[in-house]
Amino acid sequence: MMDNPKSDGQLKKKTAGLPAFLRNQTFFLLIVIVLLSIVFGSINPRFLTWRNLLAVFQQITVLGIATMAMALLLISGGIDLSIGSMIGLSSVVICTLIMRGSNVGLAIFIGFGIPVFCGFINGVIVSKSKCVPLIVTLGMNYVYYGLALVISQGLFLSMKGNFQFLGRGRVFGVPMPMIIVIVMVFATHFLLTYTKYGRRLVAMGGNEQLAYLSGINVDRLKIMNYTLSGAIIGLASLVLVSRLGNVLANAGEGYELRTLAAAIIGGVTFEGGRGTIAGTFLGVILLGIVQNGLNILNVSSYFQTLAVGIIIVVAVVVSNLEKIRNR
């Protein structure tokens, strides 16, 4: 397009080495997933059955939806560690309303609205106080979890068999959660790649100060993004509560860290400004496969925790290698 031999040479030198498609973290992840599946499958053939792979997919649906929210936040330079308790709070409220005889539709509506509102609050605090979002949302995590405990009084709450469609229903034989997660992956990818909103999110994650100086309303964008992420969490929460049928206040426990792990494994960086939704979803799949595979191989859950931890650290180090090389 524009040739300048000198700078071209310089550019090549910096990115020399492996061919482009191998340096791509998303592709690398795909290879790891295939290799892992072959390894698990060769140890226990049951792993590679259609039925089991479908089960893996089913297991990761809530995580997959929630991870889209985390990816949007990380790419824009934010983070939300309160999404686990947002799920818990939303589920608890839905069940409480239903158990008190409320209209199911209204309960669902309020249950969806709560994470949206929580996200909005997080966004306002983060953008207006200029505090580190990690700490703010860590605090909010306790606030929302505390609220969920107060409302549920620590008891098991039930949906009384209502609203099973989102979690257990099927459309043309395809489980609803699978449809939702696939739609969400494509929608999020589309949002980030082809819309002004999405591109501004990535720009803000890359250099917030410059985004502000370039005339982007950074505060408003942050609040919108936290609120949107809240809505995605609301959806994840509806799927979860619909599938489980009864919940405790800690229904969403661990989701904040597992979504973070999946996104980081998928090549999203903690610093913001980088990462793809395709990679993020592969990160979710990898976590699902490891968990399911180790289950099938009868590895104790203690070792599973260990394995997941190792994978996260390796993923972070691998994704940082490029940065070190380019110094």
Next chain:
Amino acid sequence: MNEERQKDLTPIQNAQPVLELKGICKYFGGIHALENVDFAVFPEEIVAIVGDNGAGKSTLIKIIAGVHAPTAGEIYMQGKPVEIASPIQARELGIETVYQELALIETRDVPSNFFLGREPTHGKLDIFIDRKRMVEETVNTLNTLGIKLPSLSTMVRYLSGGQRQSLAIGRIMPWGGKIIIMDEPTAALGVKESRKVLDLILKLKEQGCSVIVISHNMRHVFNVADRIVVLRGGIKVGERIKKQTTPDEIVKLIVGAEML
């Protein structure tokens, strides 16, 4: 204050200043960053602001760019009083700024940087990005300016310092800004690269823009500027037409040597 020191300052043009600041003060708590500063920019003029570290240069341009609000004083554009409350407003008034160091988003490609903050969209809905137009207009502008880059799709972090600075300047050009502010545009650049950036500044003037440049490099200042404004300790201590002064005199003003 030091008005009496402004010897021989004949008006550059009879034209109305495009931008005029009167009696600007800026206090950060007890620190007086700017004290009663008057500053004007005329059409198609390059003004250099010089001064030691902490003289108030950056504060002054940040007030013009809408980053800081002045504690006191008035701003006029084309003779009309204006308020520049945010970078967005500054841009709407036709004031564009190239900041030092943080002018580009390193992890994004060239067109994304080029159109940052005003991404073109398809159709009536202001939602979907018009990527094709982004690429085309980026290529056009870069060609017009004679800026050569290895590839548009590379992340900006892989470009050289000179290429980045050219891009940072180039990206403000298609937007019809009347006043361009540049903070240390040649800092950290080699001789050849600096030359290119200085040429770009002259090109901006040719195209009818007024340019405000902050620089520590006297040679670069004398290369491009029409007028030089000297700040010291937040006070404007001198203002000279380039043709009527010498680097020596300017340096003396900067350090305040004549006062000794």
